[in-house]
Amino acid sequence: MKILCDVHIAIKVAKYFSERGLDTEHVNRILDKWNTSDSDVCIYADANNFTLITKDADFKNSHFINKTPKKLIKVNLGNITTKELISVFEKYFEKLVELYNNNEECYVEISCDGITIITDRK
Numbered sequence: 001m002k003i004l005c006d007v008h009i010a011i012k013v014a015k016y017f018s019e020r021g022l023d024t025e026h027v028n029r030i031l032d033k034w035n036t037s038d039s040d041v042c043i044y045a046d047a048n049n050f051t052l053i054t055k056d057a058d059f060k061n062s063h064f065i066n067k068t069p070k071k072l073i074k075v076n077l078g079n080i081t082t083k084e085l086i087s088v089f090e091k092y093f094e095k096l097v098e099l100y101n102n103n104e105e106c107y108v109e110i111s112c113d114g115i116t117i118i119t120d121r122k
Contacts, residue, residue, distance in 0.1 A: 001100040004050035006041065006059070007034050009075070010082040013053070016089065022097075025050065038062065045069040051100045063107055071100055076111040 002023040005014045011026055018024040027041060028034055036044075038058055045052045051071035052059060063072045073096070077085065089096070092115055099117065100106055107118040 001097045002048065002050045004041070004045050004048075004052045006052060006054035006056060007036075008055045009053050010085070012082045013085060013089070016086045020093065042066075042068040045071070051106075060107070060109075067105075070105045071103075072107050074107070074109045076109055 003014065003017045003025070005011075005017075005024070005026045007027050009026070011028065014024045014026040027036055030036070031040055031044060038056070039062075041052065042059070042062060044050070046068055049071075050069075051073060052069045053073045053075065055075045057074075059069065059072055060074050062068055063070075075085065077088065088110060092110070095115075096108065099108065099119070103119045105119065109116040
């Protein structure tokens, strides 16, 4: 599993995944940094087999309508601390790694109710 954190995901979240051995990037460190367009983020994620982590609903729409990015984790937890978000990822870490390593396309939504997984968009 490779991780690309979107602009509104804290750098500490990227560091969390990196410390666990995953190839991890943050949008603020690639392309046009925080000025990178959503479409360029999608192209980069798909070309490099990254799973994009975002809070942005536009990426969810793009995933289902335009089929990009192919691998997406949509965070729907409102205004929580970075520490709390990392705790949620820690809870689901093994499941997420297994899921994204075994599927070419995948969508996970993380909310207060847990996680919702969609691996087939057909």
